[in-house]
Amino acid sequence: MIRRAKAAVDILTKERFCLLWGRHEIPGAESDPSAVWATLMSHFAEPHRHYHGKAHIEHCLQEFDQASSAMENPDAVEMALWFHDVIYAAGASDNEEKSANLFKRLARHALEEPFANEVGSLILDTTHIQLPTTSNAQYTVDIDLASFGRPWPEFMADCHALRNEQTTFSHEEYYRKKCAFLNSLLARPHGFSTPLFRKRYESAARRNMARYIELIQT
Numbered sequence: 001m002i003r004r005a006k007a008a009v010d011i012l013t014k015e016r017f018c019l020l021w022g023r024h025e026i027p028g029a030e031s032d033p034s035a036v037w038a039t040l041m042s043h044f045a046e047p048h049r050h051y052h053g054k055a056h057i058e059h060c061l062q063e064f065d066q067a068s069s070a071m072e073n074p075d076a077v078e079m080a081l082w083f084h085d086v087i088y089a090a091g092a093s094d095n096e097e098k099s100a101n102l103f104k105r106l107a108r109h110a111l112e113e114p115f116a117n118e119v120g121s122l123i124l125d126t127t128h129i130q131l132p133t134t135s136n137a138q139y140t141v142d143i144d145l146a147s148f149g150r151p152w153p154e155f156m157a158d159c160h161a162l163r164n165e166q167t168t169f170s171h172e173e174y175y176r177k178k179c180a181f182l183n184s185l186l187a188r189p190h191g192f193s194t195p196l197f198r199k200r201y202e203s204a205a206r207r208n209m210a211r212y213i214e215l216i217q218t
Helices: 002-010 014-022 033-044 054-070 074-083 095-107 113-125 135-149 152-165 171-186 195-217
Strands: none
Touching: 014 033, 014 074, 033 054, 054 074, 054 135, 054 195, 074 095, 074 113, 074 135, 095 113, 113 135, 135 152, 135 195, 152 195, 171 195
């Protein structure tokens, strides 16, 4: 608990975000990264978020910091991680699309167009419907899924937080959908796309998912 609180101070900061935004601003653009950061924080503080809030972004940034040196475009990956869950409605199928659209609106006439286009695409990759095909997308998706490889107590805490977000679903419906998603990941040759995350989390993530499926089906 102390470690996570410290990480929030060190990692999830206005200064970090504003520097990232500033590195890709169009010269002369009238842009206010502080206002963009405030928008992000207001969304992450929404009361219905038990998992998809500041703690998840914090964890993603921790994972990013340990892997960024291997990335082709780490700034695009980091920006996508900041925004990939900015819009979150429990059970909605278009959260990533709406998150990408919000980013594009904020980035329009403010950030370099090629950079903004790549970030928008990376956000959409976090739907986890299809396997990511580019190196940057693979790192973005692997980081989003890295919590599956946490120690079992932390994995279960995340599972409970996710369940608490899904208040509109019955237990039967929620766990049916959850099992379907986890089985779709287990059916893949690898749960993680990059060698770095595969080595770090593949075995633990598969054990956690299989154990969780067995637990909720008993």
